Structure formats: C-alpha cells, structure tokens
Amino acid sequence: MGKARILVVDDERNMRTTLSDILAEEGFEVSTAESGERAVKICKHQPFDAVLMDVRMPGIDGIEASRRIRRIQRDIRVIIMSAYSVDHLMEETLGEGIVAFLRKPLDAEYLITLLGDA
Amino acid sequence: MSSRSSPRQRSHRGVDELSRLQRQVEELEHLLDSVDGIVWEADIQTFQFLYVSRQAERLLGYPLESWLAEPDFWERHLHPDDREWAMNFCLTATKEGRDHEFEYRMIAADGHPVWLREIVTVNSVGDGEPVLRGLMVDVSPHKEAEHRTADENLALLSLAKSEELGRGDLVAFNRLAMETAARTLDVERMGVWLFSEDRSVLRCVDLYERSTGRHSDGLELESASYPRYFSALYEGRFVSADDAQNDPKTSEFAESYLAPLGITSMLDAPLIRAGEVIGVVCHEHVGAARKWTLDEREFAASVAHFVSHAVEAQKRREAEQAASAAREQLLDQQKKETQNVEAELERVRDKLVQQTRLSTIGQVAASIAHELRNPLGAIGNARFYLSRRVADDDPKWAEHLGIIDQEVHTADRIITNLLEMTRAKEPSREWTDLGDLARSAFDRVEETDGVRLTLSTRPDPFLVDADPEQLRQVLTNLVTNSVQAMEGRGEIAVVAHSEGDFDVIALQDDGPGIDPEAKELVFEPLYTTKAKGTGLGLPICRQIVERHGGSIELAKPRGPGARMVIHLPRSKARTKEQEAG
Numbered sequence: 001m002g003k004a005r006i007l008v009v010d011d012e013r014n015m016r017t018t019l020s021d022i023l024a025e026e027g028f029e030v031s032t033a034e035s036g037e038r039a040v041k042i043c044k045h046q047p048f049d050a051v052l053m054d055v056r057m058p059g060i061d062g063i064e065a066s067r068r069i070r071r072i073q074r075d076i077r078v079i080i081m082s083a084y085s086v087d088h089l090m091e092e093t094l095g096e097g098i099v100a101f102l103r104k105p106l107d108a109e110y111l112i113t114l115l116g117d118a
Numbered sequence: 119m120s121s122r123s124s125p126r127q128r129s130h131r132g133v134d135e136l137s138r139l140q141r142q143v144e145e146l147e148h149l150l151d152s153v154d155g156i157v158w159e160a161d162i163q164t165f166q167f168l169y170v171s172r173q174a175e176r177l178l179g180y181p182l183e184s185w186l187a188e189p190d191f192w193e194r195h196l197h198p199d200d201r202e203w204a205m206n207f208c209l210t211a212t213k214e215g216r217d218h219e220f221e222y223r224m225i226a227a228d229g230h231p232v233w234l235r236e237i238v239t240v241n242s243v244g245d246g247e248p249v250l251r252g253l254m255v256d257v258s259p260h261k262e263a264e265h266r267t268a269d270e271n272l273a274l275l276s277l278a279k280s281e282e283l284g285r286g287d288l289v290a291f292n293r294l295a296m297e298t299a300a301r302t303l304d305v306e307r308m309g310v311w312l313f314s315e316d317r318s319v320l321r322c323v324d325l326y327e328r329s330t331g332r333h334s335d336g337l338e339l340e341s342a343s344y345p346r347y348f349s350a351l352y353e354g355r356f357v358s359a360d361d362a363q364n365d366p367k368t369s370e371f372a373e374s375y376l377a378p379l380g381i382t383s384m385l386d387a388p389l390i391r392a393g394e395v396i397g398v399v400c401h402e403h404v405g406a407a408r409k410w411t412l413d414e415r416e417f418a419a420s421v422a423h424f425v426s427h428a429v430e431a432q433k434r435r436e437a438e439q440a441a442s443a444a445r446e447q448l449l450d451q452q453k454k455e456t457q458n459v460e461a462e463l464e465r466v467r468d469k470l471v472q473q474t475r476l477s478t479i480g481q482v483a484a485s486i487a488h489e490l491r492n493p494l495g496a497i498g499n500a501r502f503y504l505s506r507r508v509a510d511d512d513p514k515w516a517e518h519l520g521i522i523d524q525e526v527h528t529a530d531r532i533i534t535n536l537l538e539m540t541r542a543k544e545p546s547r548e549w550t551d552l553g554d555l556a557r558s559a560f561d562r563v564e565e566t567d568g569v570r571l572t573l574s575t576r577p578d579p580f581l582v583d584a585d586p587e588q589l590r591q592v593l594t595n596l597v598t599n600s601v602q603a604m605e606g607r608g609e610i611a612v613v614a615h616s617e618g619d620f621d622v623i624a625l626q627d628d629g630p631g632i633d634p635e636a637k638e639l640v641f642e643p644l645y646t647t648k649a650k651g652t653g654l655g656l657p658i659c660r661q662i663v664e665r666h667g668g669s670i671e672l673a674k675p676r677g678p679g680a681r682m683v684i685h686l687p688r689s690k691a692r693t694k695e696q697e698a699g
Contacts, residue, residue: 012492018499025506056488083491084484085537104495105526108502 003029005047006115009039009062010054010081019052019106026112036065043069043076050077050099050115055084063093070097079114081106147171156254158185162212162240162247165192177256179227197223197231208238212250215240221257233261263413270417273302277424286431289324293333295428296326299401299421303414306404307381310425311339312389312397317352318342320397344370354395356419357386360409362402382407385415387422391430399425472657475643487533494533498526535654545585545666547689552580552589552623556612559593568607571597575614582621583689588662592670593625595655596682600627602648603680620668620685628679637672 006028008019013034020030031046033039037059039051051069053062060068066078078098080089086101100114150157151172159169166189175182178195185191196204200222211218217239223231238252277283277298282291296308306328311320322337341348347370350357359365362384363372375381385401399422410418501522508515553573560571582589593612600610604627614623632640639645641660646653656670663670668686675681 012496014496015492015499018496018503022499022503022506025503081495083488083495104491105498105530106495108499 003027004049004115005029005031007031007033007039007042007046007048007051009033009036009051009057009065011035011057012054015054022108022112023115026115028115036060036062036068039065040068040072043072047073048076050079052079052081052111052115055080055082055086055089063089066093066098067096079111153253154255158252158254160192160250160252162250164189165208165250167191168249174254177226177254178224178232195224197225199223211238212240215248221261232256233258263411267413270302270413273298274417274420274424277421283424283428283431286428286435288428288432291428292324292425293326295399295421295425296324296333297328299399299418300326300328303401303417305385305401307379307400307402309400309402310389310397311400312429313395317395320348320351346370351386351388351395351398354388354390356388356415357384357398358410358415359384361407376402380404383410385410385418387415387418389422389426389429391426391433396426396429398422472642484537487537490533491530494526494529497522501526535658543588543665545588545662547583547585547666549581549583550586550589552582552612552614553578555582555586555590556593556597559590560597560610562590562594563597563601565606566597566601569601569604570609572609572611574611576616580614580621582623582686584666584686585662588665592659592662592684595659596625599655600625600629600680603627603629605629608679616688617685619688621688623684623686624673624681625684626675626677626679626681628677631675631678632672632680634672634674640672641670 006023008016008023008030009032010016010019011034016032016034020032023030031042031048033042035057036053039053040060043051051066053066055062057065062080062082066080069076070078076097078096079100079102080086080093080098081102081104082089083104086103090101102111153171153173155171156174156177157169157171158167158174160167167185170182170185172182174180174185180191180195188194193201193205204220204222207218207220217237219235219237221233221235223233226232233256235255235257236252237255238250240248241251242248277291277295280291280294282294292310296310299305300308307325308328309322309325311322313320318341320339320341323335325334325337326332327334346367347357350367357367359368360383362368362381363376365384368376368384371384376384379402381402381404383403385403387399387401388395389397389399399418401418501519505516505519505523552575556571556573560566560569597610600608608628611626612623613626614621616622636645636647641656642653643657644653660670663684663686666686668684670682670684673681673683
C-alpha cells in the first residue's frame, strides 16, 4: 500500500506550508493549491485520496470546489477546515461525502489520525 | 167711603197712616241696614252722601255722621292708587247719565284697604235733579284669594326660573322651594322627603321651620310604622288633612309627631319621577287648623313637580359626574399604560443599544476572527511541526513550544467568546442535571486546584430544562470569574431551589466581591476590571440566560465575596414531573 495522497487547499501560504510539512513528515504525499479553481484543475490530472479544503477563499469557495472535485474523483475524501463556525456548513453539505469539519486553529494530532484512516 | 168720614175720623186716620208709614220707613231702614253692603244715596254734582246704610259704619269703621257731614268723604277715603281713575270714571258716567259698576279700594278707619264692588244707578226724583244711588259690597276676601293666586303664580314662576333648579343643585333648590312655599302658603314647617332605594324608608333631605328660619335634614320614617300613610304615598295620592291629628290618613303621626310639634293640618304632595313616586313634599301647619283650598293644593302640586324635576336633574348630574369620573379614570389608566409602554420602550431601547453594541462587537470580532485564526492556525501548525522534530533534544525548546501552544489556545478562546456574541443561537432545551453541569464547568476552568466547589440543591438532583452547552458556558464563565477573583484559593457554592415559576440558581464565592455600584456595569460588553479579561464573559451569560427567558443579576452577597443569581423559568412539564415524583 502506497502513501496516501493529500491535496491541501488554502489561500494562506503559511497554512499551506505548515500543513504540507507536517503531513510530509508523517509520510503523506502532499500537493497544495492556493485556490478552489486551482485545486479543481489539479484534480483533473492527478488522483488524491483526500483533500484538506479551506472554506473562505478568493474565487469559488471550498464547498463549491469540493463539489466539483467530487464530480472528477468520486471517491476522494473531503475534510473541511474553517476559521468560522462550521455548524451551518454541516447541515448544508449533508450527503456530499465530507468526512470531517475542522475548525482552525487545527488540532494537528487529530488531523493526522483522521488522514491515517484514508 | 173715606170722603164721608168725619174730620176727627180723618185726623185719626191720618195718625194711623203716619204711624204706618213710620213703621214702613223703619222696616225699610232695617232692611237696608241688614243688606250685606252699604246702600247709599248721593248728590249727583258733589258726590256728597245724602244717605248711607248702617253697614257703612261696620265695614269701614267711620261714624255715619262723617259720611254724611263731609262733602268729599268718598273722595278723601279712596285708596290713593284708585282715587284719580275712580273719580274720573264716576264723573264721566254720571255726566252721561249712565248706570255704572266698578271695583276699587277705600281705606278703612283702622288704615287697612277694603276692596269694594260699587253698583251705581242714576235716578230721577220728581222734577228735581237726579240723585245717585248705589250699593257697595265688600269683595276683599275674593280679591285676596285672587291676589293669593297671583302670589302663588309668581312664587312658582320664581322657582321655575331659579338658578338652583337650572344648575341641578338639589340641596339649594330644596331650600329655596321650601322657603318660598312656607312664605306663600303661610305654613310653619315645610319638608322634602325622599324614599330609600327599596322605598321602605322616607328620608328628610330638607326641613324648613319658618318661625326660626332654620333648615335641617336626616329624619327618617319607616314604612312599617306608618302603613296607611305610606300606602297612600305609594299610590301617588295627595294626602290632604285639615284635621291631621284625627284624619285617618295622618293620625298615625299624631302621638309621635303632630301633637308634640303642634301640627294641626297637613298637605302632602307626592314627588313623581318617570311615573314612579320617589318622595313627598310636606306642608305642616301649626296653629289653628286650616282648610286647604284647591288653589293651595294646586300650588303644592306644582312645587312638588319642581322638586321632582330638581331630583331628576340631580340624578342626571350625578350620572354625568359618574360618567365623567369613569372617563377620567379611563384616561388615567390609559396614561399609566402609556407610561408603562414608554418605560418598556425605554428599557427595550436600552437593551437594543446594548445588544447592538454586542452585535457590532460580534461583527467586528467575526471579521477579525477569520483573519486571526488563520495566522493562529499557522502558528499552531508550525509549533506542532517543530515539536515533532526538536522537543526531545532540548527541554527549553519544549517549554517554549508549550508556551506557544498555550497562548494559541488562549487567543483562540478569546476569539470563540467574541464569536459567541454574534450567534443568536436559540437554546436547544433538554432536561439536564444542574449538578453535572456545574461540575463539568468547574472542570473546564484552569487553576482550580485551590478552589472547592460545593453543591446544594433542593431537590437533588436538580433538573433544569435548558440548553446544556449554553448553561454550561454560563457556569464556566461565572466559575472563571470567581476563580480569578479569588486568585485560585477559596470556595464556590452553587445553591439551587424552586421559587414560584422559577428555578433560582445562586453562585457565591468568598473572594473580594464586586462593588455594588458596578451592579449593572458588569454586564456591559467590554467592561472589565481584570488585566486579562475581555469584558465579554458576563454579557454572554446574560444573553444566554435571557434567551432562556430568565434573568441574571449581581445579588447582595451573603457574607464576603460575590453572589450571582440566575432565575430560569420553570417549564410546566417539569413542574408536573416533580409533583408526580
């Protein structure tokens, strides 16, 4: 079984850097995207096991980006992370294959556990 | 045969004749004197009396000699008001040779005026000048009656036009009416009596005594004691008794009332309003018994009519006053309600200002939160990364990474509190044990090693119908405040019981306490006395409790420390449940 492939999507560079470094350290194969559009584009050419998706970004938001990606890669696991309350998003995206909603600042330990199951 | 009579016989016959004539003259004079009037004869030019019958002396008190001796006797004794017209009238009629008839006044010897009806004929006597003959009849009683009627009419008119009646002042009108009636009918005691509501008692509302000029009221007559009189009144009958003490209609009063007061005659006119007898106007005559005339009865009826009218006006005025009082009361009430509404509005406005402040802070907080949580997230991530790589090698590294971790969490909690303000989240209620909530809230707070939490609830366990997360947040904030105020050492007592429709939860610490003047200030957003406080803990508590329909306030502490009291409305289901349990 190969390394799980993770796509980290966030418009904040430091977020992308720290997350990809943590996950790479844990042995994941990590790619990053700075916007929803960019993430969708990457997914057209490259398969992923999971996508770690920010919500509020310039351009299309993380929820819309996730929907488009799932149309390309049906089985991809989506983990949403947000600086905002995610309660309303949980209701809004019910049945769209989102496995977790995480609030920033992230509990990195928990994230690793979550992705380990991917 | 007489022509053959002897001179002696003739002379004898002449004497007889004379004495017969003499007798006839005497009889005639006697007849004239017994006529109820003055028969007279006077000179047509001078009006000097040539003859007057004896009645003249009796009627006017002047001796017959004066009548006959004084040439202008008649003119001189005419009433000054009548003198001119009476003389002219007679002169004209006489000049024209007309018989005439008129009424005028002469002044009697004692000075009082006497009304006379004069019937005058112009008589021819032989070839000489005609003489005036006439008859004077005393019509004073008739005239007095006429005048009395006129007086009565005037009296009634004055009552009808009185200001007292006009303005519906019953007390004043009754006084005026009683005085007027007593004077007009020459009655000693006049009274207005009104029936009680059930008509079993007559109450005197005005009693006037003419001799003393005094008014009084308040006497009461019970129907049971005077059945005949009352039943006559109930039927609206006039009670007229010339001999009141013996008349069956009024003799009920004889011993107790009439005899002691010397009342001899009574005349009582019913007061009738809208077809119903409401009382009576009483005329009580003192002195020689009198016979009430038809005129007097009519007058009494009229006065009673006016009094009834005044009673009606009074009732109407009372009704108007009651209506106006009711209207004023209504206006008052409206005013009070308006004031209440205004006070409520003021309160709501204050509240809104506070909430607006809260929500403005919340909006700012929300926008900052996003910006802040990303860098915080990055810092957290960076710390995590570093901790994985270097922590084991150097304890100082580990310590400082720990500080970063702690501070990231602290910063995050501040943001969470700020965000909490913006979320108008409706409580999701469920039955929860207050004790469990308090304990878990206590566990969440840091640096509680030196603090003891005591719980005392009645009943135990104490179930509250509230959003457990929200209520726990309230308790957490309160415990945090207490722990910080006590600087980590002391006791926090949570006491709960039910009071009416509310659950009352009190949290008391034994710290330094809070200045009572800051009672309301502590619930203002951003108000804080702590170096590290955000000034949001208590405003959030209040928001949550109020969303539950309750209230929270800083109460007077029992002993030292601070005391917060929460009132939560108790749901009916819970009340039943507890009663059943």
